[in-house]
Amino acid sequence: MAQTLEQKRAQDAWDVCGAYTKDHVNFAKGLPALIMNSGLMQVLAFCHEKGKVNEEVAAHLRTWLNQRFNNAKGDPGFAVFMQALMQATPSQYQAINAEAFAWLKWLRQMAAARNKGGN
Numbered sequence: 019m020a021q022t023l024e025q026k027r028a029q030d031a032w033d034v035c036g037a038y039t040k041d042h043v044n045f046a047k048g049l050p051a052l053i054m055n056s057g058l059m060q061v062l063a064f065c066h067e068k069g070k071v072n073e074e075v076a077a078h079l080r081t082w083l084n085q086r087f088n089n090a091k092g093d094p095g096f097a098v099f100m101q102a103l104m105q106a107t108p109s110q111y112q113a114i115n116a117e118a119f120a121w122l123k124w125l126r127q128m129a130a131a132r133n134k135g136g137n
Contacts, residue, residue: 024124027082031124034078035132041071043129049075050122058115059103066096075125082121083114 021029035042052061065076073096081093087110088094094102103111 027121027124028128030082030085031121031128032132034081035125035129038129038133039071040133042075043133045071045075046122046125046129049079050119050126053115053118053122058111058118059100062096062100062103078125079118079121083117086117087114 035046038046049061052064056064062076062080065072076096077093080096080099081091084090084092084094084099093099103114106114
């Protein structure tokens with residue numbers, strides 16, 4: 019039986035957050051609000067600039083979005099992904115943004131649940 023899109027989001031979020039630390043979890047919890055306030059491209063640039071924990075979470079988000087919109091595996095990388103966002107049509111950008119929020123909803127919950135022991 020095929021998974022629904024929600025199940026795929028949940029599964030991917032579960033898979034990527036297995037090694038998350040408390041810092042990852044805290045950042046993942048705040049990421050939707052950051053995107054809402056500043057925008058997806060600005061937040062991805064911020065994550066890239068900050069490095070380590072922030073960039074790891076952003077890389078997982080880019081990987082998911084690359085899979086959903088390009089049917090491709092893996093993280094395309096910061097520069098390639100940013101170029102794609104800058105060249106996207108308004109409707110494509112809105113769809114990517116909406117998908118980012120939908121996936122992050124799952125990541126926030128799964129990361130918190132998996133990290134309950136307090137890595």
